[in-house]
Amino acid sequence: MPKSPANTARSKRAGSQLTPDAIIDASLRIAARGSEDAFTVRRLGEELGADPTAIYRHFRDKDELLLSVADRTLGEVLDSIPEGLDWKGRIRALADGSLAVALKYPVVGSAMASRTTRRPNEFRVVELILGAVMEAGLEGAEAALHYRMVADSLLAYVGQQAAYFLFDAEARAADESAWTREYRLVDPRALPNITRLSAELAEVTDEQIFEATVGALISAIEKRAETLRGPKRPR
Amino acid sequence: MPKSPANTARSKRAGSQLTPDAIIDASLRIAARGSEDAFTVRRLGEELGADPTAIYRHFRDKDELLLSVADRTLGEVLDSIPEGLDWKGRIRALADGSLAVALKYPVVGSAMASRTTRRPNEFRVVELILGAVMEAGLEGAEAALHYRMVADSLLAYVGQQAAYFLFDAEARAADESAWTREYRLVDPRALPNITRLSAELAEVTDEQIFEATVGALISAIEKRAETLRGPKRPR
DNA sequence: ACGATCAGCGCAATACCGTTGACAACAGCA
DNA sequence: TGCTGTTGTCAACGGTATTGCGCTGATCGT
Structure with missing residues (x-):
């Protein structure tokens, strides 16, 4: 045996x-x-x-296969991150790479958004994010918390994008045109803000949203590090 | 009969x-x-x-039913938000309520994370978030962008939590104990940060992470509004 | 008041899906 | 040479959402 x-x-x-x-x-x-x-x-x-x-x-089953596939794609992401970046650059590179690979293999990205593979490359990602938040100036429990914030938010966002992308093009087009159309048809008295901003709402791009989200995470880390470093020497 | x-x-x-x-x-x-x-x-x-x-x-099909169910739960969330809160309070209340209802009906929360219902209560949520970011001081395209940032991030995060919660208790327990266990067994030379922070990593709670994430979104809006308001009178 | 209409429901069947157990072929080893 | 265990094939099982057909009983027109 x-x-x-x-x-x-x-x-x-x-x-x-x-x-x-x-x-x-x-x-x-x-x-x-x-x-x-x-x-x-x-x-x-x-x-x-x-x-x-x-x-x-x-x-053993399809789930185990999927985990292995996901770990492979995680490796792709990690290998795409160049050396020598500062902590913000590494997080941005990880974010961009994750989104790209999740959209390249949407089925994998969407299925793994709420899973943890517990395979080698996942540990490398953890190590990378932890290193980044520590370089930013966080330690101990604060570093752990902000690692989780970045990892969970990123994974969730990217997974959601992948799932949405998985809708076949037909349904997605209907979805989006409906947005722009129905936002204009809405009752202006009950929903004044939507009415006023219907044009701007239709023009926001996915890239802008992702950039803003990643930026928010980075700023949060930066701000927290400043606050913790600051108390002795308030600026 | x-x-x-x-x-x-x-x-x-x-x-x-x-x-x-x-x-x-x-x-x-x-x-x-x-x-x-x-x-x-x-x-x-x-x-x-x-x-x-x-x-x-x-x-028509199960999907349409699910969308209707989701809209009902969205209504539950909206009705749970008290009157008279400032914009930060309203966003926090929406976030907390969404997470609560998504964990109450995990199947709905996870299935709808990457969907848009285009039903009445969804419009109310859009209106609420738009009102909040505008009260914070954003306008036009900036308001639209930050609305999408909040909505997409929140939906993705909450949906991911719901999906994870849907794992039966058995698998979830194995998952978590594995975290704390395997983090300690990791190669300290290749993964020094994980090794150093294994204890802290195990102690981060979901509530802390969610609070940090929502806080990051709110801070991002606040900071952007300040930047846009500020240029005439740099502080 | 009565018969026609028709929506709502049950039933049986379809087309998938992941997964399993029995079996055949074949490599390596004694 | 024969034994043993691995790997691929095949057929089948139980699960899923969904559809077409026929019945039935309430509603409506006359």
């Missing part, structure tokens, strides 16, 4: 066509097709040219 | 036992049971004492 003793000496005769990595690759190919192609076990089998259920020889 | 003798009174034109409101009520009862009871069409039929497919006489 060589169930899973660590030795295994993988060199010898990996008699299988299917490897975890190959399955993850195929999953990413499907995920990259977004809403045009559902990410199902059967579809995955097709992509691999194998029986769908063969996947269960390598992953 | 009329299904159940109960209704009768229903004067005219309401020969049906099932009404949209009754279905929404039943949906909320199921949703309130969280992860103990899946929110499926079949279960809903059971709850109503009717055939599951009868629901389709009142809602």
Whole structure:
């Protein structure tokens, strides 16, 4: 019963066509097709040219596969972050990279928004954010709290964007035109602010919103660090 | 054979036992049971004492039902916000109320995080947030942008919390103990920050994180309003 | 007052989905 | 050579949302 003793000496005769990595690759190919192609076990089998259920020889269930896929994409994000940035730059790079990869593989981004993979690359992300908030000047419980703020907010936001992106283009277009249209048709007496700002509301872009959100998180860290540093020498 | 003798009174034109409101009520009862009871069409039929497919006489599909349910809960949130609060108070009340109701009906909260209902109560929320950011001193495109920042961030965060809450208690407990356990077992050379802060990381509470996040959003609005107001009279 | 209409409901069936158990082929080892 | 365990295939199960058909009973027109 060589169930899973660590030795295994993988060199010898990996008699299988299917490897975890190959399955993850195929999953990413499907995920990259977004809403045009559902990410199902059967579809995955097709992509691999194998029986769908063969996947269960390598992953306990679809959830475990998804976690592995998510960890791979997390690695993509981390590797895209250049060296030598200051703490704000690292957080911005992490945010931008996360959003980009979540929109590239929307199914993964949306499914993992409320999960924790507990795999290697997740720890690297934690380490990165913690390092950033500590460089900003926070310590101990304050650093831990602000790490969670950044991580949770970012993950939630990015996951939500991915889920929204997963709507097929048709439904999304209807959704957005409805916004601009219905905002103008609203009762001006009951909803004066919407009426007044209907034009501006229609013109806000996702990029602006994301930038503002990330900026808010960074400012919060900065401000907290200043407050904690300041009391001896009030400015 | 009329299904159940109960209704009768229903004067005219309401020969049906099932009404949209009754279905929404039943949906909320199921949703309130969280992860103990899946929110499926079949279960809903059971709850109503009717055939599951009868629901389709009142809602086009499950999605439309969910949107209606979500709008009802949005109303709950809005009605819980007291009069006479300043803009910060109103945003905090909206945030707290949204989180509370999303945790009360986690299935609804998680499913609607990336959707827009385009129903009456959603407009009321938009109006409320817009009013708040304008009272804070923002106008036009700036007001629209910061409304979206607050709305999107809040919805995403709250939805993510609801989704996480939906994990059954067993899995969640394993998840959390794993956090505290694995953070201590991590390689201290590769991940020094995690190692150093493992104790503090385990002690951060959800309430602290939510408070910090909402505070960051409010601060961002305040700061932006100051910047825009300030240029003539730099402090 | 009576018959026609028709909305609301139950029932059976459809098309998916993830997952499992039994079986066959095949590699490595004794 | 035969044993054993891994890996892929196949068929099937129980779950999901949804749809088409037929019945029934209340409503309405006459």
